[in-house]
Amino acid sequence: MKIDKLHEWNIKPADAISLQKKLASTIIMKTPKHFSPETVAAADVSFNRFSSVFFSAAVVMWLSEFETIEVRTSVTESSFPYVPGLLSFREMPALETVFSTLETEPDVVLIDGHGYAHPRRFGIACHAGLILGTPTIGCAKSLIVGEYDAPGNKRGDHSPIFHNDEKIGVALRTRPDVKPIFVSVGHLIDLDTAIDTVLSCCHSTRIPEPLRAAHIHANEARKQHK
DNA sequence: GCGACAG
DNA sequence: ATCTTGTCGC
Numbered sequence A: 001m002k003i004d005k006l007h008e009w010n011i012k013p014a015d016a017i018s019l020q021k022k023l024a025s026t027i028i029m030k031t032p033k034h035f036s037p038e039t040v041a042a043a044d045v046s047f048n049r050f051s052s053v054f055f056s057a058a059v060v061m062w063l064s065e066f067e068t069i070e071v072r073t074s075v076t077e078s079s080f081p082y083v084p085g086l087l088s089f090r091e092m093p094a095l096e097t098v099f100s101t102l103e104t105e106p107d108v109v110l111i112d113g114h115g116y117a118h119p120r121r122f123g124i125a126c127h128a129g130l131i132l133g134t135p136t137i138g139c140a141k142s143l144i145v146g147e148y149d150a151p152g153n154k155r156g157d158h159s160p161i162f163h164n165d166e167k168i169g170v171a172l173r174t175r176p177d178v179k180p181i182f183v184s185v186g187h188l189i190d191l192d193t194a195i196d197t198v199l200s201c202c203h204s205t206r207i208p209e210p211l212r213a214a215h216i217h218a219n220e221a222r223k224q225h226k
Numbered sequence B: 001g002c003g004a005c006a007g
Numbered sequence C: 001a002t003c004t005t006g007t008c009g010c
Helices: A013-024 A087-100 A124-132 A191-200 A209-225
Strands: A039-046 A053-062 A068-077 A108-112 A136-140 A158-163 A166-172 A181-187
Touching (some): A053 A209, A068 A087, A068 A209, A087 A124, A108 A124, A124 A181, A136 A191, A166 A191
Parallel strands (some): A039 A108, A108 A136
Antiparallel strands (some): A039 A053, A136 A181, A158 A166, A166 A181
């Protein structure tokens, strides 16, 4: 798929923060007319501890039966350190590379990490949305900011995540008896639609199927490369 | 100053 | 994120 080069990646943490504040104002939390996704994509990154070599995988599936349409992997190098709040500057270059090799144009993209539920309201899912020009949703396994009350124990139950008196996302129970996942808007989508979409990607797993698949493929690519 | 801190 | 061993349950 086509990728938009918004800016350079070789910048310093201090500049990355000001860039996030600038880009955050361009995020659109509105779903396109007649949005009815049939295909969903997701990507993930895997790497050895202390290594700057990143193995990424992108997967596209039919939302109906979770049939895999396409899988791509790529190996890239990253120099940006892991800094809470600046994850996209470390992993987005790798994701950008795999997504660019995708021949299928997905209707929506799931990203491993937060979107709007971020200290500066610009998590990696937002960054990915601007670069891909496609609706994106942030799906994180833990919180980086905000507070929430435990949602009900039924699949689909969710409770709001608040930060500075603002609702920034939700804690979504994707299956009973397991910790909820944290969903927030990335770009070109509204929270309710994001929740519905994520839920439709979880038939019996806590993590949305496309993300699970991407995680597995990225890991396999890393192990094989050795 | 202290604790928290996506992946 | 990655590294590990066992354990619970469908």
